[in-house]
Amino acid sequence: MFDYRFQWRVVWKHWPELLEAALLTLQITVLSVVFGLMIGMVLSVWRKSDNKILYWFTATWVALARNTPALLQIYLAFFGLGALGIHFSPYTAVLAAITFNNAGYLAEILRGGMDSISPSQRGAALGLGMKPLQMYVYVIFPQVLKAVFLPITNQIVWAMLGTSLGMIIGLQELTGMTTFLQSQTFRPFEFYLAAAVIYLIVCETILIFARLVAWRAFRW
Amino acid sequence: MIKIEGVRKSFGALEVLKGIDLTVERGEVLCLIGGSGSGKSTLLMCINALEGIDAGRVEVDGIDVHAPQTEKNKLRQKMGIVFQQFNAFPHLTARDNVALAPRRVLGQNKVETLELAEHHLAHVGLGDKLDHFPSELSGGQQQRLAIARALAMKPDYMLLDEVTSALDPELVGEVLDTLRLLAEEGITMIAVTHEIPFAREVADRVAFFHQGVIHEVGPAKSLISNPQMERTQEFLGKIL
Numbered sequence: 001m002f003d004y005r006f007q008w009r010v011v012w013k014h015w016p017e018l019l020e021a022a023l024l025t026l027q028i029t030v031l032s033v034v035f036g037l038m039i040g041m042v043l044s045v046w047r048k049s050d051n052k053i054l055y056w057f058t059a060t061w062v063a064l065a066r067n068t069p070a071l072l073q074i075y076l077a078f079f080g081l082g083a084l085g086i087h088f089s090p091y092t093a094v095l096a097a098i099t100f101n102n103a104g105y106l107a108e109i110l111r112g113g114m115d116s117i118s119p120s121q122r123g124a125a126l127g128l129g130m131k132p133l134q135m136y137v138y139v140i141f142p143q144v145l146k147a148v149f150l151p152i153t154n155q156i157v158w159a160m161l162g163t164s165l166g167m168i169i170g171l172q173e174l175t176g177m178t179t180f181l182q183s184q185t186f187r188p189f190e191f192y193l194a195a196a197v198i199y200l201i202v203c204e205t206i207l208i209f210a211r212l213v214a215w216r217a218f219r220w
Numbered sequence: 221m222i223k224i225e226g227v228r229k230s231f232g233a234l235e236v237l238k239g240i241d242l243t244v245e246r247g248e249v250l251c252l253i254g255g256s257g258s259g260k261s262t263l264l265m266c267i268n269a270l271e272g273i274d275a276g277r278v279e280v281d282g283i284d285v286h287a288p289q290t291e292k293n294k295l296r297q298k299m300g301i302v303f304q305q306f307n308a309f310p311h312l313t314a315r316d317n318v319a320l321a322p323r324r325v326l327g328q329n330k331v332e333t334l335e336l337a338e339h340h341l342a343h344v345g346l347g348d349k350l351d352h353f354p355s356e357l358s359g360g361q362q363q364r365l366a367i368a369r370a371l372a373m374k375p376d377y378m379l380l381d382e383v384t385s386a387l388d389p390e391l392v393g394e395v396l397d398t399l400r401l402l403a404e405e406g407i408t409m410i411a412v413t414h415e416i417p418f419a420r421e422v423a424d425r426v427a428f429f430h431q432g433v434i435h436e437v438g439p440a441k442s443l444i445s446n447p448q449m450e451r452t453q454e455f456l457g458k459i460l
Contacts, residue, residue: 123270124307124366128321128373129297138324142311220311220353 010185011194021177022198028095028173029160029206035095036102036159037152041141043107044114058107065104070162073097078169094166094173102159109155113148114140146218153210157203174198221245222267222377222410227276229262236262238432239276244410246376249403251419251440252412254429255455260412261304263429264379267410268292268299280377297325300370304382306362308354308369314341315350318369326373333372340368344398360391364398371402378402380411416460420444428452 046054078093125135167176182191222244229237236259244250252260265271269285269292278285309317318337322328344364384392396418403422423440436449447453
C-alpha cells in the first residue's frame, strides 16, 4: 500500500499559478492586519469610553468577531450583504470579513496592552497640552504596540490561515487554487504538500518582517 | 494669576479637598506642605484640570479652568506639570521627549523643536544625554528631563508634584538645584514638597495642608521658623 509515487513535475508546471495564489494570500493577510490594527486601535479606545453608544458598539463588534466562526463571517459578508443588495466580490468579501475578525481580536489585545501602560503617562501627555487623539498617537499606542507585539504576531498568523476560508466563496487564494489544480491533475497529495510548504514560507516571511519592524521601532 | 475659591473635591465618599482658598501671583513661588493624603497633590491636579472639582472655582489668568467651554488642552499649554514618578516617555530619546509637545501641540517646525530641546536639556544639565532613552538615565536625570520637557512649552506656571520624593537621597540635590535656577528666573511655581529646608530657602510663601484644609499660609521663612497653628507646629516638629 506504500507504493505511492510522487510526481512533482506536475506541481512544478503549475508553479506560476501557485505563486500568484500565494501572493493573493499574502496581500489579504497584510491588508486585513493593517486595517484590522487601525480599526482595533479605535475600538480599544472606544471600549474605555464613557460614551455608552461607543462602548456598546465596540463590545458588540468584539463579541461577534470572536464568538462566531470566521467562515460564517465570510458567508455573511458575501451572501448576507448580497441579499441586502450590497454585492462584494469574493476578494472584497474575504478581506472585509477577515478584517472584521482581526479588528475584534486586536481590539482586545490592545486593550490589555493599554492596561499595562502607567496611567500617569496620560497625565504627562495631557499636562503638556495634548488633545486626547495626540496623546494616543504619540504617547500611548507606541508603548502599547511594543507591549503586545507577540500577541499581534500570533494574530497575523491566525489571519493568514483564515484567508484559506476564502476558497468557499470561490476566491482562488492559495488553498482555493491548490484545490482547483489538484482536481485538474488528480495529484492531491503533491499539491497540498506544496501548498503547506508555501504557507509555512509565507508565514515565516511575514514573521521575520514583523520582527525586523519591531527591532527598528522598539529600540528603547 | 491663579485664584482658587472654595474648591471641594471627593473621591467616592472621601472628601479630599474641603473648601480651599488660595491666590498665587505671577512670579511667586508657593510651596504646599503637609502630611500624606492631606490633598496637596489633588489640588495641583485640579489647577490644570487633570482632575475635576465638585464645588468652587479655579481661575487662571481670568479663565475659569473647569467651565465646560474652556479648552483644557489650550489652558494646560501654559501650565507645565512635573510628577513624582517622572513620567518620561519611555519610547522617545531625551531630545524627542522634549521636542514632542512643541512640535505636535504648538506646531513648530521639526528643526526648530530639536534645537529647542537641546537648549532646554543643556539648561538642566543633560546636554550630553540628548540621544539617551529614559531607561538609560538615572532617576534624577529623568526628573530633570521632565522639567526640561515642561519648560520647552514656555509655560507661565510650573506645577511640581513632589518631584523629589521618588529619588534616591543623593539625587535630590541635582533636581533641587534645577528648581532653584527656575525660581531665580522668576517662573511662577506651585510646588508640593516634603523638602522643608528647600521650601524655606526658595519659596515666597508656604501653605500648610491638613486633612483637606489649609491651616496656615504665610511667608516661607516665618511660617516654617515660627508656625502659629498647633497642627503646623506638630507637623514641622515631626519632620524637621
